Amino acid sequence: MIAIDGDRLLADLDALARFGACETGVDRVAFSAADVAARRWLAERMREAGLDATIDRVGNVIGRDPTARHAVLLGSHTDTVPRGGRLDGALGVICAIEIARSLRAAGAAGGAIGVDVVSFQDEEGTYLPFLGSRAFCGTLDAAEIAAARAEDGTALADVMAAFADGPEPQRLDPTRHLAYLEAHIEQGPRLETAGRRIGVVTGITGIRRFRVVATGTANHGGTTPMALRRDAGAALVRLAGWVHDRFPALGGPETVWTIGAMAFRPGAANVVPGEAEMSVEMRDLDVAVLDRMEAALAAEVAAAGRGGVAVSIERTTVVTPTAMAGDVVAVLAEAAAAHGETPVRLPSGAGHDAMVLGRIVPAGMLFVPSIGGISHNVAENTASADIVLGCAVLAEAVARLCQRLAVASR
Amino acid sequence: MIAIDGDRLLADLDALARFGACETGVDRVAFSAADVAARRWLAERMREAGLDATIDRVGNVIGRDPTARHAVLLGSHTDTVPRGGRLDGALGVICAIEIARSLRAAGAAGGAIGVDVVSFQDEEGTYLPFLGSRAFCGTLDAAEIAAARAEDGTALADVMAAFADGPEPQRLDPTRHLAYLEAHIEQGPRLETAGRRIGVVTGITGIRRFRVVATGTANHGGTTPMALRRDAGAALVRLAGWVHDRFPALGGPETVWTIGAMAFRPGAANVVPGEAEMSVEMRDLDVAVLDRMEAALAAEVAAAGRGGVAVSIERTTVVTPTAMAGDVVAVLAEAAAAHGETPVRLPSGAGHDAMVLGRIVPAGMLFVPSIGGISHNVAENTASADIVLGCAVLAEAVARLCQRLAVASR
Structure with a gap:
C-alpha cells in the first residue's frame, strides 16, 4: 500500500x-x-x-x-x-x-x-x-x-x-x-x-436539453369562455405532466430529467397565456436511452398541437x-x-x-x-x-x- | 319606438x-x-x-x-x-x-x-x-x-x-x-x-384569485437522483394539471378559470426548481360554485404537500x-x-x-x-x-x- x-x-x-x-x-x-x-x-x-x-x-x-x-x-x-x-x-x-x-x-x-x-x-x-x-x-x-x-x-x-x-x-x-x-x-x-x-x-452522462414553446392567443381571463380559449399555458402544463408521468418508464435506473424553467407570457393572473415556454433536460450514460426519450418527447410535442395551440421543440444542448x-x-x-x-x-x-x-x-x-x-x-x-x-x-x-x-x- | x-x-x-x-x-x-x-x-x-x-x-x-x-x-x-x-x-x-x-x-x-x-x-x-x-x-x-x-x-x-x-x-x-x-x-x-x-x-361575475407556492429544494439537475429530489416545479405542474382536469366538472356552464402566471425558481434548465409559483383565478356568477371550486382546490393543495415539497395557497383577490x-x-x-x-x-x-x-x-x-x-x-x-x-x-x-x-x- x-x-x-x-x-x-x-x-x-x-x-x-x-x-x-x-x-x-x-x-x-x-x-x-x-x-x-x-x-x-x-x-x-x-x-x-x-x-x-x-x-x-x-x-x-x-x-x-x-x-x-x-x-x-x-x-x-x-x-x-x-x-x-x-x-x-x-x-x-x-x-x-x-x-x-x-x-x-x-x-x-x-x-x-x-x-x-x-x-x-x-x-x-x-x-x-x-x-x-x-x-x-x-x-x-x-x-x-x-x-x-x-x-x-x-x-x-x-x-x-x-x-x-x-x-x-x-x-x-x-x-x-x-x-x-x-x-x-x-x-x-x-x-x-x-x-x-x-x-x-x-x-x-450525456445531456439532451430542449426548449419547448407553446403558442396560443393571449385573452381576457374573465371574458373569454373556456371553449374559445387557445391557452398556451394549459398545453404546456399537460406536456410537463406527461414528461413526469412517462419518463420513469422510458428511462433507465440512473436516468435523470429536469423541467427547470417554465414561464407563461404575458404572465398576468387575469390573462390567458398566449405563449408558454419550458426547458426539458435528460441525462443518461446510454445514448439509446436518450434517443428513446427524445423520440417519445418529440412525438408527444407533435400530438400536443391542438385546439389552436401550436407546440414546437428545439434541441438546445447535446452532450455525448x-x-x-x-x-x-x-x-x-x-x-x-x-x-x-x-x-x-x-x-x-x-x-x-x-x-x-x-x-x-x-x-x-x-x-x-x-x-x-x-x-x-x-x-x-x-x-x-x-x-x-x-x-x-x-x-x-x-x-x-x-x-x-x-x-x-x- | x-x-x-x-x-x-x-x-x-x-x-x-x-x-x-x-x-x-x-x-x-x-x-x-x-x-x-x-x-x-x-x-x-x-x-x-x-x-x-x-x-x-x-x-x-x-x-x-x-x-x-x-x-x-x-x-x-x-x-x-x-x-x-x-x-x-x-x-x-x-x-x-x-x-x-x-x-x-x-x-x-x-x-x-x-x-x-x-x-x-x-x-x-x-x-x-x-x-x-x-x-x-x-x-x-x-x-x-x-x-x-x-x-x-x-x-x-x-x-x-x-x-x-x-x-x-x-x-x-x-x-x-x-x-x-x-x-x-x-x-x-x-x-x-x-x-x-x-x-x-x-x-x-365574482372573482377568486389565488397565489399557489410550492417549496422544495433547488438541486443540481445532473447529480441529484430522481428519488432524492424535492422538485417544487413538478409538484406545481401536477397541481395545475389537476385544475385543468377537474374544474370543468366543478364549475357551471359559464364558469371560467385561468392559470395566467407560472414561474420556477431559480429557473435554470439544469437546476431542479426549489420554488415554483402560479396564479389560479376563477370567475362565476354563483358564489356556491366559487365556494365549491375553492374548497376542492384547497383540499388538493393540502394533499399536494408530499415528498419533501410543501405547497401553500393564499387568496389574493375576492370580488363578490x-x-x-x-x-x-x-x-x-x-x-x-x-x-x-x-x-x-x-x-x-x-x-x-x-x-x-x-x-x-x-x-x-x-x-x-x-x-x-x-x-x-x-x-x-x-x-x-x-x-x-x-x-x-x-x-x-x-x-x-x-x-x-x-x-x-x-
Missing part, C-alpha cells in the same frame, strides 16, 4: 483555499487575480514534488515527471464558479500533487510509468467551458478562443494575457499519457445517502455520454476494497475534465461524499477523513495501474 | 376619441390632460342636451334632468387604460347623452321619470379602480383616496387638483335614481362567435358576484326583441361600474360585439351599425323602463 500524508494534503488544500477566500468558500474564477496567483503557487508545489512544471498560455499548470517516459496523468481544475466551494476541482489537483510526492518518497518514481499532474483552466466555463482540457486534447480551435467572452463581456483573448509568458498550450501526448485519473467531490447526495465514502464513476475506461474503473474499485471500502458505482451527472480526456485516453474518476450534496456554493464541504481516504484510495489505484501498465508495455 | 340619431351618436364618439387620440385608439388615463379636457367637453354636451351638468371633485361628470324628480341613470366611464380603445366606456357615456337628447326631442322629457347621465372617473384603476362609481355610491373613504397612487408613484390626491373647483363628490340619491343602465362593448368573443348583435348581461336586476334584464331583452334581435344572455367576466352601482340600485348592462373580441388595445372596435343598434335598443329599454317606473310610482 502506498502511504500518503493526510495532514500535508489537508494543509495544501487549506493553503490553496486562501487564494480567493470568500466566507467559508472560494471565489476564484478563471483568470482572476486569485486564479493566476493560485496557478503560480501550484507550479511551485509541483516543482517541490520533483516535477517539471509549466503554465501554458491558456493557464493549464502541468507538472511532468522528468524520470519517466510514460505517465499516468492525475488532476482536475483549480478555477471555481463565483462564490464557489473550496473543493470542487481543487481536491483533485491537490490529491494529484500529494500522490506524485508520495510515490516519489516511496521510491516508486523512476519506473517506466511515472505520474504527471495537471490543473486545467476554466473547467467552470467563465469564458469557455473545459477551456484547459479541450486545449490539452486539441479539440479547441483558435476561432473559439477568439470569440469567447465572459457574461460581463470581457474577452478571453484579453485575459489570456496573464499567461502570455508561458509556452504554447501543452498537448496530451498519446505515447506518454497512458491514462487520466481525477478525484472530485460527488456534488450530489448519493454517497452520503448510501452511507458510503468512495464512489467509482462509470461514466459522464463518455464511458470511463473499464480497466480504470476496475482498479479504482480494487483500491477501494484494499482500503476496506465497498464503493458505489455511479454515473456522474455533472461534466468534468475527465469527460474531455476520456474521449481520447482511458480515464477514470473517484468521488468522495459531498456533505448535504451541496456544491457550487461556499457551504460545499467534505469530511477531512473522507478527503484523506479518497486520496489514499486514488494513490493505491495509481500504483496498481502504473504496475499493470508497466507490465503491459514491456 | 324612440328614435335616436345614429349619425350624431357616431360623430360624438369620433369627437370624444380625439381627446387622447393614439393611433387607431385612445390613451386617456384618468386625470391626464386628455381626460380632463374630455370631461369638460362632455359637460358641455350634457348641457346642450338640456341637463344640469357638474364635474365633481373626483372627476365624475353628472348631468341631471332638471325637469324630473326621479330618473334612470345612464352612463359608464370615459377614462381608458394606457394605449386603449376608443369605445371601452366611451360608448356607454355617448349613448347615454344621445338617449337623453332623443327622449327630450321626442317630448318624453318632463315626465315623472327623467334620464340622468354620468361619466364615472378612473374605472380602469390608474389610481383606484372604480374611483368614480365607488365615490358616487358612498363606498369609498377618504383614507383610500389619500393612499392611492399610480404605478409611477403619482398620488391620486395630487392629480385630483384638476377638479378642485368642482362640488363635493356627488352621491347617488336613492329617492331619485331608480335604476342604472350601462351600454358597453363585450370585450370578449361570444356575440361575434354566436353571430348575435346584442348581449344582455345577467350579472358581473353582482346580479343584474331581473326586471332590467327583462326590459333590455324585450327592447332587443322589439328591434328584431334575439339577444345573448351572458355574464360579464370583466368588472364594470354597473357592478358597483348594482349593489345598491337595480342595474342592467347591454353589450355590443367586440370585433375579434379585442379590447384594452388600440385595435378595439365595433361595427358602426352595431353601435347604432345598441344605442337604439338601450333607448327603447329606457323608455319602457321609465314608463313602468312611472306607473309603479303613481
